Amino acid sequence: MAKEFELNEVEVWDGNYAASQALRQAQIDVVAAYPITPSTPIVEGYGAYVANGYVDGEFVMVESEHGAMSGCVGAAAAGGRVATATSSQGFALMAEVLYQASGMRLPIVMTVVNRALASPLNVRGDHSDMYLGRDSGWIQIDAFNAQEAYDLALCAFRIGEHLDVRLPVMMHQDGFTTSHKAQNVYPLKDDVAYKFIGDYVPVDDMLDFSRPVTHGAQTEEDWHYEHKAKQHKALMDSRTVIDDVFAQFKELTGREYNRVETYMMEDAEVALVLLGSSVETAVLAAKQIREEEGLKVGIVAPRCFRPFPYDLVRDALDTPSLKAVCCMDKSAPGGAMGALFNEVSASAYSTKARPIMTNYIYGLGGRDFAVDEAKRIMREQKAHADAGHITTDIQQFSGLRGPKLGFFQTRRG
């Protein structure tokens, strides 16, 4: 029996340690992992819990991230609670197996610490790896600080393992800005946390020798389409389970989470939509600019990146006062508009107001996104709103050295 870990009411944890503590409290059967910056301390911390008797489950050292996720798939198919952690290049190496995990409907939890993808090699936080996972069929939940990394990692097990969902879940946090920044975190006691998550309910045990099964069987053009449709429906339907788990978590802790977080949107004239640790920067900037300049700015932050909350983003943007929205993507767009811009614009198109939509690329490779820059972008949105059309290029780059870089102009106005 695993030892109880003595915890204070308030602990000073960084996002990595918070995530590793949540994994420990979940009493996972198998963790198969391969360390990579900046998520290494999650794996390292978990390894220490195992060595010191705080975990009953197995910790499997593997030869690569491809092996890590493959080990997770095998263990989950065998009927165990399974988790791992990764970042960036490791995430990219897992990509093939991510699709297998979701297609096989295995509720693996992966705590991802977002980091840029090479080349050039970079260990800092941006959302390239998170975006790489967005078509993989996983649920993707985004924590903006260490407390949320802890809370949402607990929720991730409840969501993914729910029998109506049975899908793998990624719990994202930003590399360094969240993963290595020590903050006050209010943890739950071990038994309270475990009770919230609950016992794992296995389905289709691979290791039931009296009922052998084939997992992830081959399906060609006659079956593949139906399986992918069913998987997509499970992902879309997980929205209500996520809402429900968040509601129960609020009941337990008083801490509220929503699939889309909105700040000051009630009377907003302009809004920024963004993800991750930058949300807190943007909220601070919005509060200041409201006080200092009377500019009514709101912030929209999709907490749940997949399934994309088309419904709630649309509701958030359906404010009559709203004139201009800037979607900010922290990932190299690779020859397109940013993914967040595309998806949020699609949601905004079905609102009555249909605000002006623009796109900023920012923060690549950990480039700082400061309050002053957030305010400058907010003022620029106000200029669009006043002019009634986009006064700049539709896609621009924030905090980039060299000549101004931008693409596409509006035909409205």
Place this chain on the structure above:
Amino acid sequence: MSKGLEGNDNRGARELGAEKKVGWDEVTQGVVLNSFVGESKNASFLKPEERAYSDFNSYTATVASWRVIKPIYNRDICIDCQNCWVWCPDTSIISRDKQMLGIDYDHCKGCGVCVEVCPTNPKSLLMFNEAADNDVELENWPKKEKKTK
């Protein structure tokens, strides 16, 4: 009780994927398919024809149409060495109690490995065009080759 190879359950009853087509809402979650009908604790101790294979098991499907050339087996020459049984990549050599019975044409894909590893002279297995008549080819089987110095 053995049902015998000839009267075997529903082996080879269908081409892969030709079973009843159901909608997306009816497919198995996670493409998890049971190999057997009901519990099957001792499957590994049973001969394949005695196992309660489910309709989802590939044992009940045929892939014969994938084959363009086929092996034909000549019982009169075979020494039951089991080489072909060991080497066949698709367990399509049927052998019982170390006695070679023939080829599972429902699953053989015509790779020719069995012919390659057959040690007899002449070989007890030879490859022929898929359309060849087994009886005719067995009548015209090659004669023993004399050793040349």
